[in-house]
Amino acid sequence: MAKLEVLENKKLVLKNVLKKELRGISFEDIDQQINKFANRLDILKVQTFGPLVIKFCGTNISEEGDITTDYDLLIQAHDYRQYKNQFDIVEKVDCPHCVYIHYEGNPLEINFVNSKLDLYFYENDLESTGESYTVCIHDSEEYVITDFFRPVMQL
Numbered sequence: 001m002a003k004l005e006v007l008e009n010k011k012l013v014l015k016n017v018l019k020k021e022l023r024g025i026s027f028e029d030i031d032q033q034i035n036k037f038a039n040r041l042d043i044l045k046v047q048t049f050g051p052l053v054i055k056f057c058g059t060n061i062s063e064e065g066d067i068t069t070d071y072d073l074l075i076q077a078h079d080y081r082q083y084k085n086q087f088d089i090v091e092k093v094d095c096p097h098c099v100y101i102h103y104e105g106n107p108l109e110i111n112f113v114n115s116k117l118d119l120y121f122y123e124n125d126l127e128s129t130g131e132s133y134t135v136c137i138h139d140s141e142e143y144v145i146t147d148f149f150r151p152v153m154q155l
Contacts, residue, residue: 010100014093098149127153
């Protein structure tokens, strides 16, 4: 049996979402930005439900060769509308046609998930929307539990 089982036609739905856009972020800075977001939620005493979701939006390469990435940080929150001055608010995020992988293990091996998704898309002649969603269920230095959703382009 494969260690990473790929499933098709999975749906990701988030409701009452607080969103923080991160644009032009270097890969080294993403953890710091996630911590700043989590700290801000704590300071504001936001009552969240569900795990943090990181939406990968794309990569940019400057003329100098610097690589930056665009992300959205998403968290579901009770009374989310009261935070409209601190965050972008989204009533519903709906991704109906996704390829999905559940991963549990060493965070240093998480890169295999994206490689497997890339290969699956290639072998099955699927086209990605260019976005992906990482649902962070458990995160520690030694062990992570994460769900990956990659939307499929619908023709």
